[in-house]
Amino acid sequence: MKFTIYQESRAGSRPNNQDRVAYSYTREALLMVVADGMGGHLYGEIAAQIAVQYIIEAFQRNAQPLLRDELMFLSRSLSNAHNAILDYAFDKGLPEAPRTTIVACVVQNSVAFWAHAGDSRLYLVRRGRAIAQTRDHSRLQLMLDQGLITEEEAARHPARNRIFSCLGGSHSPQIEFSSPMPLFANDLIVMCSDGVWGNLPNDEIAHQMGEADILKVSPRLLDEAQHTGGETCDNLSMLSMRWHEDYADGLPASISTATMPVDSVTTQMEGFARGRAPDAANLSDNEIEQAIQEINQAIKKYSRFDPGR
Amino acid sequence: MPSQANSPLPSGFQLEQYRIEQQLSLGGFSIVYLAMDADGTPVAIKEYLPNSLALRKEGEIEPQITEEHQAAFRYGMKCFFEEGRALAKLMHPNVVRVLNFFRANNTVYMVMQFERGRTLQDFIQRNRGEVKERLIRGVFTRLLNGLREVHAHKLLHLDIKPSNIYLRNDGTPVLLDFGAARQTLAADTPMLKPMYTPGFAPPEQFNDREHLGPWSDIYSTGAAMYACLAGHAPQRSDERIKKDTIEWATKRFAGQYSAHLLETIDWCLQLNPLDRPQSVYALQKALLTRARVAAPEPPARLIDIVGNRLRALIGKS
Numbered sequence: 001m002k003f004t005i006y007q008e009s010r011a012g013s014r015p016n017n018q019d020r021v022a023y024s025y026t027r028e029a030l031l032m033v034v035a036d037g038m039g040g041h042l043y044g045e046i047a048a049q050i051a052v053q054y055i056i057e058a059f060q061r062n063a064q065p066l067l068r069d070e071l072m073f074l075s076r077s078l079s080n081a082h083n084a085i086l087d088y089a090f091d092k093g094l095p096e097a098p099r100t101t102i103v104a105c106v107v108q109n110s111v112a113f114w115a116h117a118g119d120s121r122l123y124l125v126r127r128g129r130a131i132a133q134t135r136d137h138s139r140l141q142l143m144l145d146q147g148l149i150t151e152e153e154a155a156r157h158p159a160r161n162r163i164f165s166c167l168g169g170s171h172s173p174q175i176e177f178s179s180p181m182p183l184f185a186n187d188l189i190v191m192c193s194d195g196v197w198g199n200l201p202n203d204e205i206a207h208q209m210g211e212a213d214i215l216k217v218s219p220r221l222l223d224e225a226q227h228t229g230g231e232t233c234d235n236l237s238m239l240s241m242r243w244h245e246d247y248a249d250g251l252p253a254s255i256s257t258a259t260m261p262v263d264s265v266t267t268q269m270e271g272f273a274r275g276r277a278p279d280a281a282n283l284s285d286n287e288i289e290q291a292i293q294e295i296n297q298a299i300k301k302y303s304r305f306d307p308g309r
Numbered sequence: 310m311p312s313q314a315n316s317p318l319p320s321g322f323q324l325e326q327y328r329i330e331q332q333l334s335l336g337g338f339s340i341v342y343l344a345m346d347a348d349g350t351p352v353a354i355k356e357y358l359p360n361s362l363a364l365r366k367e368g369e370i371e372p373q374i375t376e377e378h379q380a381a382f383r384y385g386m387k388c389f390f391e392e393g394r395a396l397a398k399l400m401h402p403n404v405v406r407v408l409n410f411f412r413a414n415n416t417v418y419m420v421m422q423f424e425r426g427r428t429l430q431d432f433i434q435r436n437r438g439e440v441k442e443r444l445i446r447g448v449f450t451r452l453l454n455g456l457r458e459v460h461a462h463k464l465l466h467l468d469i470k471p472s473n474i475y476l477r478n479d480g481t482p483v484l485l486d487f488g489a490a491r492q493t494l495a496a497d498t499p500m501l502k503p504m505y506t507p508g509f510a511p512p513e514q515f516n517d518r519e520h521l522g523p524w525s526d527i528y529s530t531g532a533a534m535y536a537c538l539a540g541h542a543p544q545r546s547d548e549r550i551k552k553d554t555i556e557w558a559t560k561r562f563a564g565q566y567s568a569h570l571l572e573t574i575d576w577c578l579q580l581n582p583l584d585r586p587q588s589v590y591a592l593q594k595a596l597l598t599r600a601r602v603a604a605p606e607p608p609a610r611l612i613d614i615v616g617n618r619l620r621a622l623i624g625k626s
Binding site (some may be wrong): 185245246283288289291292294295296298299302303 | 383384386387390393394397398399400406407408409410411412417463519522
């Protein structure tokens with residue numbers, strides 16, 4: 001797999017950041033998650049943290065290096081994350097379980113699958129156009145769908161933050177799954193919390209990110225959204241991933257998983273502090289030993305099929 | 310600035326369980342040795358030793374890598390691992406086999422099956438202008454079986470040329486040297502330039518590397534077939550882009566080989582990737598198609614050659 005990825009989470013004008021974003025990958029599979037803990041509820045930040053951490057850990061256990069069934073994985077890990085939040089609330093004797101939105105996306109074998117609950121979004125952008133996106137689980141989206149209000153009215157509607165599905169809380173989440181979406185070279189997946197999409201004009205993300213360098217454009221879009229959000233700006237989180245052909249040439253800053261040891265997982269999580277992607281040139285002695293060991297295992301494994309032996 | 314050549318390990322040197330016999334070839338990225346394993350079976354050992362980053366002086370065993378080159382050296386090693394990893398999974402009679410992989414002398418080694426025979430390059434040199442159509446079709450059809458296997462593993466060879474095609478003594482071809490395969494080094498590590506051989510590399514390999522694909526290996530295959538006829542590579546594709554003066558096989562060798570073969574070769578050598586056969590299978594099918602017109606008898610051929618010369622004198626017919 002080869003891809004370029006960018007993620008950032010900002011508190012905006014709020015005292016604390018209740019958003020969490022993270023990605024994790026093995027040699028063959030990639031998982032990306034965005035969660036937006038709900039501020040009006042107790043411990044929103046904790047709900048987001050539990051959800052993201054739980055899903056990432058499930059990925060690390062199950063992707064070896066491929067997930068056996070992508071949709072099953074998303075279904076299980078999201079509902080289990082929901083239960084993990086409920087367990088936490090029970091342990092702490094909270095009067096009400098905290099809540100968080102969730103959007104999680106798995107890519108393996110060049111096919112993307114995603115699932116979401118709430119109004120954190122995922123866009124699949126191809127050649128500057130969003131060819132697929134999640135539908136918010138909000139009353140407003142329902143009203144829009146039924147033609148009761150227009151897009152402009154929706155943008156200013158007082159209840160635009162009310163959602164009917166999330167992880168945690170008192171109701172079971174209604175998780176919505178995508179159909180399998182094959183990725184082509186240069187396809188882009190953008191996931192973000194409402195602090196980002198709510199403060200940007202429609203189509204702005206697809207438009208700006210189209211063919212551009214996501215490492216440059218992503219922070220710029222965040223700046224723009226934060227500027228629009230002004231003094232009451234919500235938390236902003238964004239995760240963007242550009243997919244590359246396996247044999248595309250070493251694009252600077254892209255991640256090639258081809259050289260990863262088969263049993264290793266790399267995970268980056270944000271929300272607390274900013275991190276940096278690991279340095280590609282850094283190959284430790286240990287990694288060298290692992291690579292050699294793995295090649296020899298492959299040689300042994302495949303030479304069983306050698307008709308000449 | 311020409312980089313200093315690395316000196317090879319001395320003959321007789323005991324490298325783990327292998328004894329070095331002699332150096333087989335020296336590339337910018339590695340040295341290949343002939344060696345004997347503990348059972349006395351000959352093997353080919355490829356030593357990762359990029360010229361620009363590591364220096365082994367005469368009489369020394371461990372190469373010296375300066376502190377500033379350490380990161381690039383390790384990065385290149387990653388690519389060497391990719392080659393090993395790629396080859397380890399390829400189990401095909403027309404692709405070289407990897408037998409072992411180990412670390413020693415501050416660098417890494419890949420042990421491959423040693424095949425007796427000679428390179429197609431060698432064969433072309435010895436039979437200049439006499440390479441038969443039957444042989445070309447036979448060798449390349451089999452070779453493409455190997456290349457299909459390579460592409461099926463989401464790999465590109467990217468350095469197909471007569472000197473990387475080995476003909477065993479029984480005439481079957483083996484695809485060698487995957488050193489350029491997936492060499493994803495270019496952009497950020499100027500010390501490790503991607504490798505290619507001018508004349509055999511498609512235009513997209515020079516500047517447009519994002520557009521590399523199976524069709525890139527197909528261009529090189531076409532150029533290798535062309536070299537069988539001409540004794541040398543066609544005009545370099547980077548020059549062709551500026552001013553295309555390639556002598557098309559259909560013109561230059563008309564009458565000496567079937568028109569069908571010549572058309573197939575020219576088809577591979579199109580500058581626009583989309584105008585070439587798009588998959589190895591498509592090319593293989595063309596090569597397996599019986600020549601529609603058999604090669605004419607020698608007298609006719611002579612006339613044709615004269616005719617060609619005349620046409621060349623008069624201008625493009």
